[in-house]
Amino acid sequence: MQSADKALAILGAFDEGRRDVGVSELAGELGLHKSTVSRLLATLERRGLVRREGERFALGPELARLGALASRGLTLAGAARPSLERLAERTGETVNLAVRDGERALNVLQVDAAHFVGVTDWTGRAAALHATANGKALLAFGDAPLPGRLARLTPRTITDRGRLRAELERVRSAGFAVTVEELELGLHAVAAPVFDALGSCVAAVSVSGPAYRLEEARLPAVGELCVAAAADVSARLGFRRAA
Amino acid sequence: MQSADKALAILGAFDEGRRDVGVSELAGELGLHKSTVSRLLATLERRGLVRREGERFALGPELARLGALASRGLTLAGAARPSLERLAERTGETVNLAVRDGERALNVLQVDAAHFVGVTDWTGRAAALHATANGKALLAFGDAPLPGRLARLTPRTITDRGRLRAELERVRSAGFAVTVEELELGLHAVAAPVFDALGSCVAAVSVSGPAYRLEEARLPAVGELCVAAAADVSARLGFRRAA
C-alpha cells in the first residue's frame, strides 16, 4: 500500500507555516519524482482533500469536513471540557488537552482562564513530544515508542535519549510531567495523563503559563491540581484506578 | 493512482451517523475486497488518519489537525467568489454574500452581472435581518434569536413576531427566502443559506434586482439557482448535505 501511503505523506507535509506546497518542492522533500507527486495531487484534488491555487496546492474542503467529524468523534473533548474549565479557573492559567498524533502531541481542546485577547489558541496544532509537558506525559504513561529525533528547541530541551528515559521515569513516579522552558524560553507547564476505560493513556491535560506568573515554585502544587483534573476526566471515560 | 484513490474513498465513506466502520462493511459498500480494505485501513492508521477501536475504525487525530489547518485556509470570500460570479451571470442581477453581525445582516461581497454604472455597492453595509432576503435566510437556518425590534421599513415589511416566525418556517421548507418590497419599494430579492464544515449556517447568498426586471413570477426559479449556488459555496467550505 505504498501508493496510498505516499498520498498520505503529502498530506502530512502540511503544517503551520506550510499552508501551500508546489509539486517539485514536495518531490524533493519526500524523495519522490515530480511526476508522481503531480499525479498524487491530482487524485487528492479530485476527492477534495486539496485544492489548487494557481500552481500551488492547499488543503481542501473535504479535509475541513473530515476534521470537524474527527474532532467530534474524540469523545474526549466532550468528557474533558467541564474538568478543564474548573482547572483553568483554579489555576488562572491556560489549560490544554492533547492526544498523540504520530510523533507529535496534538492539542485538541484549549480552555483559557480569562478570555484574554491575544492568547494563542493551540487547538489543532501539534508540537514535539519530548519538549512539551503533554508530550512527556503521553510518553511516560503510554505504550508508544520514543520519537526518532529529539530536536533541540531551546537550551533546556532534553535531546539525549538516555536522559529522556530517566525523565520519563521521574514523570511516572511523580504522576505528572513538568516542563521548564524546554519548548519555548519563558514558558512553563505541567501535565498529567488521562486514561480510558481500558486503562491505556489516551490523552494528557496540561497547564501552561509564562515563567514570571507560573513560577517554578508553584509547579508541584499546580501539578497536583492537574493530576486531579486528569483523574476526573479519566473517571468520565470509565477508568478506575488500579488497585 | 487508483490505489490512493481507494484510500480516499474510504475516508469519504465517513459521515454524520457513520462515525466508525468495519472492514467487511466497507468492502461491500465500496465494491472492494475485504483484504484490500484491511490493508488500506492499516496504512491510514499508520499515518494517524484513522484509529482503531476494537474491530472498528474511526477518524483519527491527524485528521483533526489537518482539518483545523484546512479550515483556517478556507475563507468565505475565497470560496464564494466563483460561484457568485456564475450566479450573477446566469440571472443577470446583483448577487450579495452576507453574514450575521449582531442583529443585522452584513454584506461582505457583491458581484454585479454587468458592470453597470450607478449600481450601488452594498459591500460593508449592514441591513435589518427581518427585512432582507439574506437576513431571513440567516434567521431561518441559523441558530440565532430573532431581533428585538422589527422596524417597519416599507408597508410590506414583516413587523409582527408571529408572522415572522411563520415566514421563517416557509423559508425553511422552501430552502430559500423571498423578499418582495420589504426593505425598499421596488426591490425584490431571494436568498439561500451557506453552511460550513460543521454544518452551521455562516452566510447567505442573495440575488436582488428592481421589481420591473426581477418580477415576482421569476422569483421561484431564481431562488432555485440561488440555492444551487449557495450549496456550491457550502461544498467549498467542506459541508456535505445530510444523506
Added chain:
DNA sequence: CTGCGGTGTTGCAGAATTCGCAACGATGCA
C-alpha cells in the same frame, strides 16, 4: 465441546498498476 457464521489478517502468484524518463507547453527572468 463442537460446529457454524461472523470478525480481521496474511502468504502467495498472477495481473494490473505505477514509476521514472523524456518531451512538452507555459511562464518568468536576464
Added chain:
DNA sequence: TGCATCGTTGCGAATTCTGCAACACCGCAG
C-alpha cells in the same frame, strides 16, 4: 531571444497491488 523553472502527460519496464484461500479469533447455538 535564450535559458531556467514550473507542472503535465505518453510510454514501456518494473514494481506493486489484487484476489484467493487459509488462518486465527470470537460469540453463539446445538
